Amino acid sequence: MSYIDKINRFSWFIIANSTSGNGDFSKQWKEIRQNLNHKNLDYSFAFTQFSKHEVDLVQNAIKKGFRNIISVGGDGTLHNVVNGIMLQRYVKTSELTIGVIPLGTGNDWIKTYHIPNHIEKSIEIIQRKKTILQDIGVLKTTNCKLTYFNNVAGLGYDGYIVNKLKSLKRFGAIAYLLAGIYGLLFYKKSTFKIIFDDKVIETNCLMTIFGICKFSGGGMQFTKNVHTTDGLLDITIAKNLTFFDLIFHLPKLYSGKIVQHKKVATYKTNRITVIPKNAKPFIQADGELVGTGEVSVEIIEKAVKFCVNIL
Numbered sequence: 001m002s003y004i005d006k007i008n009r010f011s012w013f014i015i016a017n018s019t020s021g022n023g024d025f026s027k028q029w030k031e032i033r034q035n036l037n038h039k040n041l042d043y044s045f046a047f048t049q050f051s052k053h054e055v056d057l058v059q060n061a062i063k064k065g066f067r068n069i070i071s072v073g074g075d076g077t078l079h080n081v082v083n084g085i086m087l088q089r090y091v092k093t094s095e096l097t098i099g100v101i102p103l104g105t106g107n108d109w110i111k112t113y114h115i116p117n118h119i120e121k122s123i124e125i126i127q128r129k130k131t132i133l134q135d136i137g138v139l140k141t142t143n144c145k146l147t148y149f150n151n152v153a154g155l156g157y158d159g160y161i162v163n164k165l166k167s168l169k170r171f172g173a174i175a176y177l178l179a180g181i182y183g184l185l186f187y188k189k190s191t192f193k194i195i196f197d198d199k200v201i202e203t204n205c206l207m208t209i210f211g212i213c214k215f216s217g218g219g220m221q222f223t224k225n226v227h228t229t230d231g232l233l234d235i236t237i238a239k240n241l242t243f244f245d246l247i248f249h250l251p252k253l254y255s256g257k258i259v260q261h262k263k264v265a266t267y268k269t270n271r272i273t274v275i276p277k278n279a280k281p282f283i284q285a286d287g288e289l290v291g292t293g294e295v296s297v298e299i300i301e302k303a304v305k306f307c308v309n310i311l
C-alpha cells in the first residue's frame with residue numbers, strides 16, 4: 001500500500017457547489033463543517049468554480065489517492081461527480097464510494113434511497129458507510145458524445161421541462177411544477193422510432209424515459225419496478241398523452257400510478273435507441289441538458305458504490 005493509499009483510504013474528498021438550491025450556502029457550509037468535525041470524519045474539500053468543474057475536481061482527487069467522494073449540492077452536482085468518476089482511468093469505478101449531502105432544488109436521487117434532505121442526517125448516513133453498488137447509464141448523443149447518468153434520463157417533454165427550468169429554479173422546488181405546466185401548454189409531441197431487443201416501436205410520443213432510480217422532475221415517478229442494481233434500464237414510453245390526460249392524472253405523476261395509463265408502456269432492457277423522426281427534442285440526464293435528437297442508451301451494471309440509508 002502506498003503512502004497516498006494509507007492517508008486517504010478513510011478520507012473523504014468533498015466537492016461542494018455553492019450555487020445549488022436556494023439556501024444560504026455559507027450558513028449551510030458552516031453547518032456541514034460543524035457536523036463533519038463533530039463526527040470526526042477526515043476530509044478535504046473544494047468548491048466548484050464553474051459548471052461541470054466537478055468533473056476535474058473528482059478526477060484530481062482520485063489521482064491524489066482519494067477513494068471516497070462527497071457531493072454537496074443537488075442532482076446536477078452529483079451527475080457531474082458521477083461523470084468525473086466514469087471518465088477517469090486511475091482506478092476501477094466500483095472501488096469508489098460517493099456520499100451525498102443534499103443542497104439542491106429537486107434532490108431526486110436521494111429519494112430512492114430514503115436519504116433525508118437534511119444536513120446532519122445525510123452526514124450520519126455517510127458516516128455509517130452502508131453502500132450499494134449501483135448501475136450507471138450511458139447515453140450516446142450526436143457526434144458520439146458520451147454522458148453518464150445515475151438517476152433518470154429521457155427525451156421529449158422531460159427534456160423540454162429541464163430546458164425551461166433554467167429560468168425558474170430561483171423559485172425553489174415549485175419550479176418543477178411551473179415548468180411542467182408550461183411544458184403541458186407549449187410542448188409539441190413528435191414521432192419517435194424506438195428500437196430495443198427484438199422490438200421496433202414507432203409512435204407519437206410525449207417522452208421516453210430511461211430509469212435507473214425512481215424519481216425525477218422534483219418527486220415525480222415515471223418508472224415501474226425499479227431495481228438499481230439489476231443491470232437493466234426501466235423504460236417508460238409515454239405515447240399520445242394529452243394536456244387533459246396529464247392534468248386529470250397529476251397525482252398519479254407523483255404516486256407512480258401514471259405507468260398504468262393505457263397510453264403508457266413500460267419495458268426493461270439493457271440497450272435502447274430512440275430516433276425522433278421530425279423534431280430534435282431535448283435530451284436530459286439527471287436534470288441536466290445533454291443534447292438534442294437521436295440517442296442510444298446502455299447500462300453498466302454495478303458501476304459505483306453509493307452510501308444509502310440502510311439500517
Ligand SMILES: Nc1ncnc2c1ncn2[C@@H]1O[C@H](COP(=O)(O)OP(=O)(O)OP(=O)(O)O)[C@@H](O)[C@H]1O
Nearest residue numbers: 020021048049050052074075076077104105106107
Ligand atoms: N460554481 C458554479 N457556478 C455555476 N454553476 C455551477 C457551479 N458549480 C456547479 N455548477 C452547476 O450548477 C448546476 C446545478 O447544480 P445542482 O443540480 O446541483 O443544483 P440544483 O439545480 O439546485 O438542484 P437539483 O438538480 O437537485 O434540482 C450543475 O449543472 C452544476 O454543474
